[in-house]
Amino acid sequence: MLLARRRTLMLLAWASSLPLLLGSTGSLAAEEAAASRTGRLRALIREPELARVLGRAYRAQCPEEAEAGTLARLLWSDLGLSDVPGLQVSEPSREQLWTALDTCVRAQFGRGDSVQIQGWTLARAEARLCALCE
């Protein structure tokens, strides 16, 4: 446990210094990674125009999450795919993304981390995924 925390702290320290170390090239890589991540998450929704209805409602409810990058980062974190914002630690397959989403959604429901969007009781990750389609 302690070892894991120490590794996380080290990663955080490393990641926070990354822009300085890499300069514009590093920012570009991070942006590309973030864009890729957003795209991969959006691809999970096959009817984005419908998800947008729920997503719009979620963004209005949580304006602090309205920006796509923020949503993707939070969602990526929800799915347990990265400890460090902006750091791409793996390239999960679509199947792995679904599995991670399923696990995440059930866990969020289990601990009461849900939101109500147009009456629907949704896991927060579900709502974020819809909001990402905006």
Add this chain to the structure above:
Amino acid sequence: MFIDARTLPQNYMIEADVCIIGGGAAGITLARELSDGRRKVVVLESGGFEYDVGTQALYAGEVIGGAYIPLEADRLRFLGGSTNHWQGSCRPFDALDLADWPFGFEALERYYRRASEICQLGRYTFELQDWTVSEALPLALPKDSRLKNGLFVYSPPTRFGTVYRHDLETAADLTVYLFANVVQIDSNREASTVTGLQVACLDGKRFRARARHYVLATGGIENARLLLNSNHVQSGGLGNDNDLVGRYFMDHANVHGAATILADASRPEMNFYNHHFVHGHIIEGYFSASDALRREEHLPPFAIGIRPMGTVTQAAVGNLTLPAPLRRLLSERAANALSFDLLRIQDRLQVPVEWVYDRMWRTPPGMYFTEYGCGPPPDPQSRVTLGDATDALGMRESRLDWRLPADFERTMYRAHELLGQELGRSGLGRLRIESPATTGQNPMASLSQGSHHMGTTRMHTDPRSGVVDADARIHGIENLFVAGSSVFPSYACDDPTFTIVALALRLSDHLKSLS
């Protein structure tokens, strides 16, 4: 033996050891138990063997405050009382339900066991595993779940006036007087002893009854009404020193369709929370709050059942002529993968968009609505008083002011939110709250009562907090007892009949001990 009271001589005097006023579930149970040949028992029943318009009209009263079923329509006034329209739902109160009672579940359980026989439930068990069949399974809830499963076992239902008529006819030293309406309870000048009853028939006949012990068993509204009308000695009514008679009136509040559920119709869990047959009995499962959550959030006892609205079939998809036409937007499915499925449902509820998980939809999805039943906490302002009008016998009618707590809707929606989370956690389905704010629907328009009248002569060891003591004897009166749900100081989400019978058995044991 049955006697039509209208055939008695005017001013006749009935004498007995125990006089029971009312021939419903409580009165009949008491009469059967007490008529063991060791004492003379009489029952004074207002009606006959069947529904009678004139007798039923004696129930008329005034409703003020919240909407309520007309008082002459939501109970029945003939032998068997309201068991004549009882649906039969039974479940014993649990320890938390009885937290405000002067005794706990342990003191009541043996009476519940006997009540189970009387209500024709067969074996006494309310354990889930004893009423589970493969086609209807309770949702497996983790130990830390905020919800718990429960079930109601249904009586056939037992029509007490029919099923036990022969017993009443043949029991030793038992006489049931029909068409005999008690209009006044007389007491001594100190109002410490009941000295007799004034009884009237609708044809004008008047007579009296005298006994060593009296039991008031006329129902949750009438018990209070009769005490309040018996005001010759105490102007506020008999047993009403502390202005408690008629207060704390309680009834179950039911709301239909507070939420819509989309779920896998093939899952056996979707059958458990609706009425179904097991071992020859109707069973109805429900969700309620865990004990820990009820304490933590001060939620009222509630039960949520799930009812099918219909199943979405492929044929229905896209057929705009159906009541709930659906257009399936995705046909592609990913085996063993979680994929979103979005449905556009232009149903009568004007829902723009709904979505569920595709993997729940190996078979056509089902649409369901919830059935919410709640037992709001007792409120002294929710009460029965006397109105200005009088009935055909000269008694002042009841005036009912039924009140719900201000947070009723909040707790109802909180209960549904918890259910939505549990359905999501288990992968069973998704739940949508119906409200003016979310879907434009107002489920509160469907608010109805259970016709379960409780609390008006509540039980408490302290006379400042209750009308009757732990033995169901009215505080300060040595020989007047009360049977029925009017003694409930609090209640659960259950029909009261099963507990009424258990309490009547308990009271009969006490009365036997006095003689």
